[in-house]
Amino acid sequence: MAIGTVCAEDCPVELTLRLVGGKWKTLILWELMLSPVLRNGELIRRLPGITSKMLVQQLRELEEDGLVVRTTFPVVPPRVEYRLTDLGVSFRPVMEALCSWGEIWKARNLA
Secondary structure, rough: OOOOOOOOOHHHHHHHHHHHHHHHHHHHHHHHOOOEEEHHHHHHHOOOOOOHHHHHHHHHHHHHOOOOOEEEOOOOOOOOEEEOOOOHHHHHHHHHHOOOOOHHHHHHOOO
C-alpha cells in the first residue's frame, strides 16, 4: 500500500493501532518486554496512574488479542502472572522502532 492512500478497515496499520492503541497497552507491552514475567501488583507499580480496573481491562484485551498470556497458580491467595506470547514478543522490533523515532522527534522538537 502506498503512503498517502486512505486505509480501509482491513488496513494492517489501522489494525495494529487498534490492537495496541490507547494510553496503556503499549506501556504494558513495554514492561513485559523488559521483564518477561510480571504480576498484577508489579505492573501497577511500574505504571503510575493506572488503576487496577484499567490494568485488568487492558490485560484482558491484550490476552484476547493473543499478545499476552495469563497464568493462574492454584495457591492461596491466587497468584497470577502475565507474559508475552510469541506474537507479543514479535512486536518488540516495532516498539523499538517507535522508541527510536520518539527519541529523534524529541531531540528535534524539545532542544
